[in-house]
Amino acid sequence: MTTKSTRSAAGPPAADRHRSARTVLSERADFWARSLRGWDLAFYLGCAIAACAMLVTGGLVAAVALSIGILVLLVVTYLTIGRRAAVSGSEPLALAYLAVLVVATVALVWIDPVSTIILFIAYSQIWFFSPSRRIGVAICTVLTIGVFGALVVTSPEEGVANIVAQGALALAFAVLLGLWVTQVAEQSEDRADLIARLEAAQEELGLSHHAAGVAAERERMAQEIHDTLAQGFTSIVMLAQTASADLHRGEAERAAERMALVEQTARDNLAEARALVAAFVPAGLQGSTLGEALERLAGRFEQETGVRVELIVPTTGPGVPVLTRDTEVVLLRAAQEALSNVRRHAAAQHVRLMLSAGGDPADGTAGVRLEVVDDGSGIAPSAQEGIGLRGMRARVRSGGGEVAVGGVAEGGTRVVVTLPMPDGDTTDSATTDSDPPDDGTTDQETAP
Structure with a gap:
C-alpha cells in the first residue's frame, strides 16, 4: 500500500x-x-x-x-x-x-x-x-x-x-x-x-562555519603580518635609508652600524615568519619572559630611531603579574604596534613603556596594564584610526580587555591596554599606580 x-x-x-x-x-x-x-x-x-x-x-x-x-x-x-x-x-x-x-x-x-x-x-x-x-x-x-x-x-x-x-x-x-x-x-x-x-x-x-573560520584565520594572519613582518620591513627600509644618507656624508662607521641593525632586524623578521608558518608563539617570546621580550623590543627601537625608551617592568616582589602565554602575546603585539605608531607619527624624543598589575577597583578583579606614553606631537581629535590600531583593539577585546588612546597634558600620546586575569594570577595585590614601585624592583632601560 x-x-x-x-x-x-x-x-x-x-x-x-x-x-x-x-x-x-x-x-x-x-x-x-x-x-x-x-x-x-x-x-x-x-x-x-x-x-x-x-x-x-x-x-x-x-x-x-x-x-x-x-x-x-x-x-x-x-x-x-x-x-x-x-x-x-x-x-x-x-x-x-x-x-x-x-x-x-x-x-x-x-x-x-x-x-x-x-x-x-x-x-x-x-x-x-x-x-x-x-x-x-x-x-x-x-x-x-x-x-x-x-x-x-x-x-x-x-x-x-x-x-x-x-x-x-x-x-x-x-x-x-x-x-x-x-x-x-x-x-x-x-x-x-x-x-x-x-x-x-x-x-x-558546516559550510558557514568553515567560511567564518577561513575568514577569521585570514584576518588573524593579516594582523600577525602587520604586527610583525610589516613593522620589521618598515624598520629595514628606514635603517637602509639612514645608512645611505650616512654613506653620502662619509660616515662609514655609522652606516656600518645601521647595516648591522638591518641584518639583525631581517633575522628577527625571518624568525617571526617561521613562527607564523609553524603557528607558534611570537619569536620574541620563545624561551624568554614578556619582560625580556619588551626589553629587547625597547632596545632595538632605541637603536633604530634614536628615541629614548624608558622601560618599567616589575621583575620580582609584590604586584608582579603572572600571565598566560596568550596574554603575553597580546601585550607584546600591543607594545609593538604602539611603538610603531610612535616611529611613524609622533616625532617623539622620549617614550615610556610600563607594564604593571592592575584591574578594576570597583569589583576587585585582577588584571594587567600596559602603558605606552610618548612626548611627541600628540593625536588630533579628528584623526581616524588606522588598521594597526583597529587590529590592536580587536586583539585586546578578544582577550576580554580594553584599549584607551588619548593625549597627555604635556603633549604627546598615551596608549593604555588593560587585560583581565583570573583571581590569583598575581603574586600579590595589584597596583594601579602609573609610577614604578619604590622598592627597586623595576628594570629601567634608557638609551646609552
Whole structure:
C-alpha cells in the first residue's frame, strides 16, 4: 500500500517533487522506481493466480473465457492508464483506472464467485492510487457493495446474512488496514523529509562555519603580518635609508652600524615568519619572559630611531603579574604596534613603556596594564584610526580587555591596554599606580 491518501495525486510525493536538494530527489526517485516495480510484480502475480483459479474450477468455457478476457482487459488498462498515473502523478488517470478496476472486479465475481481472490489486488490498488483517504474509503465501500451484492445474487445458497457479514468484515479490514498503512507510510515520508532538511541545514551550517573560520584565520594572519613582518620591513627600509644618507656624508662607521641593525632586524623578521608558518608563539617570546621580550623590543627601537625608551617592568616582589602565554602575546603585539605608531607619527624624543598589575577597583578583579606614553606631537581629535590600531583593539577585546588612546597634558600620546586575569594570577595585590614601585624592583632601560 502507499501513502497517497493526503497527497495531490498518485506517484512520488509532492514534497519530493518540490525539494531543491538534487541528491535527495535522486534517492527518493530511485526508491519510488523500485517500489513501482514491486507493485507491478504483485499485480501481475495476483492476476496470474486469479486466472489459474478460474481455470481450475472448471466452469463453463464461455464464462472462463469471459473472465480471462476481463483479466486481460484489466492488465492492459493497468499498463496504459494505471502505470502512467503512478509515474506521472495524474489524478484523473488514477481515478479512471480505479473505475475500471472496480467494474472489472465486480464483473469477474458476477461471472465466477471464485474471482473474489482478486479483491486482494483491488483493495491494495485502491489505496495505492487514491488521492485522499476519503476517496479511498468511498471506493473500497463501492467495491465491497458491488462484489458482495453480486455474490448475494449469484450464490443465494450461501445465505444473505452470511454474505453481508463477510462483506462487512472485508470492508472493515480493508479500510482499517489501508488507513493504518497510509498513516505509517506518511509519517515515514515526513520523517524522511525532516531528516533531509536537517542534513541540508547541517551542511549549510558546516559550510558557514568553515567560511567564518577561513575568514577569521585570514584576518588573524593579516594582523600577525602587520604586527610583525610589516613593522620589521618598515624598520629595514628606514635603517637602509639612514645608512645611505650616512654613506653620502662619509660616515662609514655609522652606516656600518645601521647595516648591522638591518641584518639583525631581517633575522628577527625571518624568525617571526617561521613562527607564523609553524603557528607558534611570537619569536620574541620563545624561551624568554614578556619582560625580556619588551626589553629587547625597547632596545632595538632605541637603536633604530634614536628615541629614548624608558622601560618599567616589575621583575620580582609584590604586584608582579603572572600571565598566560596568550596574554603575553597580546601585550607584546600591543607594545609593538604602539611603538610603531610612535616611529611613524609622533616625532617623539622620549617614550615610556610600563607594564604593571592592575584591574578594576570597583569589583576587585585582577588584571594587567600596559602603558605606552610618548612626548611627541600628540593625536588630533579628528584623526581616524588606522588598521594597526583597529587590529590592536580587536586583539585586546578578544582577550576580554580594553584599549584607551588619548593625549597627555604635556603633549604627546598615551596608549593604555588593560587585560583581565583570573583571581590569583598575581603574586600579590595589584597596583594601579602609573609610577614604578619604590622598592627597586623595576628594570629601567634608557638609551646609552
